[in-house]
Amino acid sequence: xxxxxxxxxxxxxxxxxxxxxxxxxxxxxxxxxxxxxxxxxxxxxxxxxxxxxxxxxxxxxxxxxxxxxxxxxxxxxxxxxxxxxxxxxxxxxxxxxxxxxxxxxxxxxxxxxxxxxxxxxxxxxxxxxxxxxxxxxxxxxxxxxxxxxxxxxxxxxxxxxxxxxxxxxxxxxxxxxxxxxxxxxxxxxxxxxxxxxxxxxxxxxxxxxxxxxxxxxxxxxxxxxxxxxxxxxxxxxxxxxxxxxxxxxxxxxxxxxxxxxxxxxxxxxxxxxxxxxxxxxxxxxxxxxxxxxxxxxxxxxxxxx
Amino acid sequence: xxxxxxxxxxxxxxxxxxxxxxxxxxxxxxxxxxxxxxxxxxxxxxxxxxxxxxxxxxxxxxxxxxxxxxxxxxxxxxxxxxxxxxxxxxxxxxxxxxxxxxxxxxxxxxxxxxxxxxxxxxxxxxxxxxxxxxxxxxxxxxxxxxxxxxxxxxxxxxxxxxxxxxxxxxxxxxxxxxxxxxxxxxxxxxxxxxxxxxxxxxxxxxxxxxxxxxxxxxxxxxxxxxxxxxxxxxxxxxxxxxxxxxxxxxxxxxxxxxxxxxxxxxxxxxxxxxxxxxxxxxxxxxx
Numbered sequence: 001x002x003x004x005x006x007x008x009x010x011x012x013x014x015x016x017x018x019x020x021x022x023x024x025x026x027x028x029x030x031x032x033x034x035x036x037x038x039x040x041x042x043x044x045x046x047x048x049x050x051x052x053x054x055x056x057x058x059x060x061x062x063x064x065x066x067x068x069x070x071x072x073x074x075x076x077x078x079x080x081x082x083x084x085x086x087x088x089x090x091x092x093x094x095x096x097x098x099x100x101x102x103x104x105x106x107x108x109x110x111x112x113x114x115x116x117x118x119x120x121x122x123x124x125x126x127x128x129x130x131x132x133x134x135x136x137x138x139x140x141x142x143x144x145x146x147x148x149x150x151x152x153x154x155x156x157x158x159x160x161x162x163x164x165x166x167x168x169x170x171x172x173x174x175x176x177x178x179x180x181x182x183x184x185x186x187x188x189x190x191x192x193x194x195x196x197x198x199x200x201x202x203x204x205x206x207x208x209x210x211x212x213x214x215x216x217x218x219x220x221x222x223x224x225x226x227x228x229x230x231x232x233x234x235x236x237x238x239x240x241x242x243x244x245x246x247x248x249x250x251x252x253x254x255x256x257x258x259x260x261x262x263x264x265x266x267x268x269x270x271x272x273x274x275x276x277x278x279x280x281x282x283x284x285x286x287x288x289x290x291x292x293x294x295x296x297x298x299x300x301x302x303x304x305x
Numbered sequence: 306x307x308x309x310x311x312x313x314x315x316x317x318x319x320x321x322x323x324x325x326x327x328x329x330x331x332x333x334x335x336x337x338x339x340x341x342x343x344x345x346x347x348x349x350x351x352x353x354x355x356x357x358x359x360x361x362x363x364x365x366x367x368x369x370x371x372x373x374x375x376x377x378x379x380x381x382x383x384x385x386x387x388x389x390x391x392x393x394x395x396x397x398x399x400x401x402x403x404x405x406x407x408x409x410x411x412x413x414x415x416x417x418x419x420x421x422x423x424x425x426x427x428x429x430x431x432x433x434x435x436x437x438x439x440x441x442x443x444x445x446x447x448x449x450x451x452x453x454x455x456x457x458x459x460x461x462x463x464x465x466x467x468x469x470x471x472x473x474x475x476x477x478x479x480x481x482x483x484x485x486x487x488x489x490x491x492x493x494x495x496x497x498x499x500x501x502x503x504x505x506x507x508x509x510x511x512x513x514x515x516x517x518x519x520x521x522x523x524x525x526x527x528x529x530x531x532x533x534x535x536x537x538x539x540x541x542x543x544x545x546x547x548x549x550x551x552x553x554x555x556x557x558x559x560x561x562x563x564x565x566x567x568x569x570x571x572x573x574x575x576x577x578x579x580x581x582x583x584x585x586x587x588x589x590x591x592x
Binding site for chain 2: 270
């Protein structure tokens with residue numbers, strides 16, 4: 001198991017290296033950072049001076065080396081707008097995004113899993129059909145629309161909940177539901193199908209013949225075995241949520257990474273965008289590593305593959 | 306008794322057909338194809354004397370503007386109708402490009418193996434490790450927003466999924482005897498790939514492409530919503546939604562209908578895709 005985790009860790013480091021290449025290629029080779037930073041009306045001399053100051057007149061491999069050296073220390077340069085280190089700015093916005101993502105994940109799991117179990121316990125009942133309809137709609141509705149509709153109904157018409165900014169728990173409700181809705185629908189369907197498959201197994205019949213109550217059969221015997229695909233999917237879902245947070249945070253003026261990234265793009269603040277892309281990828285890779293480790297712990301057979 | 310069971314059989318056969326999803330999808334495709342005949346107004350023409358008009362069934366609404374007008378006095382219904390062209394075109398083209406590119410690399414990786422395979426699969430892993438929206442906004446930030454760039458970015462986001470899937474399938478198809486026999490029969494590499502291996506993967510590809518089509522429509526909407534996609538005044542559903550955000554308190558119709566359109570078309574695609582998967586690719590489960 002340790003060997004497997006060590007291998008996965010090394011693999012993760014390689015991926016982070018690769019992501020630095022992608023970020024470097026997108027910003028240094030494909031786009032011209034100077035053109036983004038300077039006023040288009042500047043003279044050629046000003047452009048050349050800026051290029052020289054930033055080391056952009058050096059050969060590409062040297063530039064990459066410098067970029068890499070700085071990136072390892074978390075130094076992506078100064079934010080062009082806030083005039084402070086980009087990474088520090090990004091780290092200041094990280095807690096808000098973590099808070100939102102965790103709240104969304106809690107909503108996803110605490111609604112999606114129980115409804116999925118109930119659906120599977122009584123398949124093709126009215127409740128199951130309603131659940132299915134809900135899940136289908138949830139997977140088709142874009143979160144930027146859901147968010148705006150939630151604002152329209154709960155904020156503007158009913159005036160029940162705050163619709164912008166970060167604050168107490170009630171500020172968290174609408175953004176978390178908006179961000180978690182797609183995942184909830186997916187987890188619901190996934191739990192249902194995994195449960196249905198397990199409930200068909202011989203050992204479930206054995207448990208029933210033994211005379212166990214239906215709730216014990218469903219919750220103790222079936223649910224535990226249906227859990228593995230759900231755990232795997234939750235890992236994937238985190239990535240989706242980091243992306244979805246970009247839109248959710250923009251809608252609700254939530255002061256997190258996603259909103260910072262969008263604002264920085266529109267102001268051509270490239271060091272900040274790079275830092276967000278880098279940090280988000282590192283977080284995502286770490287989560288994947290964690291999920292793989294967890295998975296290995298739940299099902300030890302995996303490490304021998 | 307006999308008649309009843311026949312009836313039940315008919316119903317279950319009907320249930321297996323993708324009626325709901327198929328009808329919705331067809332409706333949107335027809336709308337896009339015949340947009341000039343369906344829309345009753347010019348989608349881009351502004352009419353600042355009649356801004357924020359309500360839909361026809363509300364007080365003050367008129368049949369000229371079925372779903373009302375937006376903040377520039379443009380007809381929402383006509384914009385929605387023309388918007389279907391953008392959404393469907395972006396969805397279709399991005400999936401097509403991503404599919405061709407990814408399938409090609411997946412075929413090469415799975416078939417030839419070796420260092421080339423390692424290289425391709427490592428690149429795939431790396432790209433999948435970056436949250437897609439972030440990759441998209443980084444690229445669009447560097448190149449500027451345009452419809453073409455959205456299509457390219459979405460295709461870039463998609464190809465690794467195809468490469469990974471196709472490689473896996475090639476590895477398993479390669480094990481079959483008919484591949485060995487084709488080689489013994491003197492079949493060339495190119496012919497082997499495209500006549501013997503690829504046809505065995507087509508069903509899976511079609512299912513995946515259908516399900517991705519809806520997803521790409523949502524992503525296009527999201528990017529346009531953030532101002533990083535299709536540029537105004539072109540009637541993109543996501544862009545319409547973004548415009549409507551500022552007028553939520555006074556005109557609910559601006560933001561509501563474009564989102565409904567996206568949801569419906571994606572719902573149709575997902576239902577159709579689920580049916581395709583059950584029919585063409587029964588091995589694969591829901592997830």
